[in-house]
Amino acid sequence: MGETQEHTDELSAFAGLLDEAPAASGSGRAGRIVLIVFLVSVLVVLGAGGGYVWWASAAPLAPPTVTTQPPAVAAGQPAAIGMPASGAMRVSVTGGEDYLGAEADGARVASGGDDPRPIASIAKLVTALVVLDRHPLDGANDPGPTLAFTEADTDLYDQFYVRGVTIARMPDGSSMSLHDALATMLLPSASNYAVAVARWGFGSEGAYVDAARAWLAANGLESTRIVDATGIDERNTSTPRDLVALGKIAEANPALARIVGMSSISLPGGPGTVTNTNGLLGTEGIRGLKTGNLGEGTFNLLFSSLLDVGIGAPLTITGVRLGGETHDSTDQDVVTVLQSIRAGFHEVPVGTVGDELGEITTAWGARAEIVLGRSAALMTWSDTPVVTALDVQTPERYADGASVGTITWTAGPNSTTADVKISGELEEPTLWWRLTHPGELG
Structure with missing residues (x-):
């Protein structure tokens, strides 16, 4: 009795499905008769197993087909390092090797060749290093020994004055610490103090020159020539x-690095307040080192910068500009190269929320998009290629907003990841489709 009732219910369900069924080609009545015969035949065959309608309505479906095609991401604009058209420049970068490559520490950029050129008062930096090698200061705040200047030292003021060379006051019988004497030599570039310090350190300027040449050789600076303490x-x-x-x-000498980074220093009773000739201190992270010029077309600047480019720790940049036309143009050349290095680091947009990354389709014709869950950008250097990796997984349910994986973009040392989601509903198949596609059912 129960089986008869089940079969009757199934036939009623089939009869209801006739309204959903598309008309058969040819006569509508003939098509319906053929369909009824087919359905009844299936019912008779499968009826003993619990009923075809029940089986077809409950049978598992094949999983949807997932097709992905993540869009390629264009690299950023190539870095354009602004180098001067005349003279020479060389820049070394430390701290960005993951972006720039290991060669950056040797010379990321250079122009004008590597021929020897007059260095002018940059030679005073050599004087300071050689004297400190013989008479080191114990840290950045150590004043060091006291220098008592002799009459021969104070006479240097007049000797350099008549030559039109930069000098600083040195009263008869005056004395000062080695730290302050070096500051007076380096900040305003006072030549009388350069010779006085060299004499104090080595007995004579000639002895200093010999020591300087030995020091240069010991430090591998064999293309540098020193003939006096002043430049x-x-x-x-x-x-x-x-x-x-x-x-x-x-830069590695704490005392010297501190001195060349001072904009000025006040020394009562001696030279008074002296000002650094390096007017770029604090600009583009510049923290030193030494200017030098011998007149038009021979302006030089040896510089050090801690340049913030947006990658965490700042870059440590050491560079030199030789043969600038004027003091101002030399400064501008240095600022330009530092700004262009920073501009070479940029965020590249790699995706916008809602970007289509693929689609999900079903055998019964339902469709939904696979889209990016959030906007993302990646810090890169210059035109470093961006590599995309899409990982799509089978979700527990195919519902609007459900996460189906991740997408990862990588450029140089940086990566960023975003969720990949379903956009749109996958409609369930109709009972009619289930009944008429038994081969698609599990």
């Missing part, structure tokens, strides 16, 4: 490569 002789020459190396040695 006013144009035979004091060096190459951009050697000068960058010299700048790094100076």
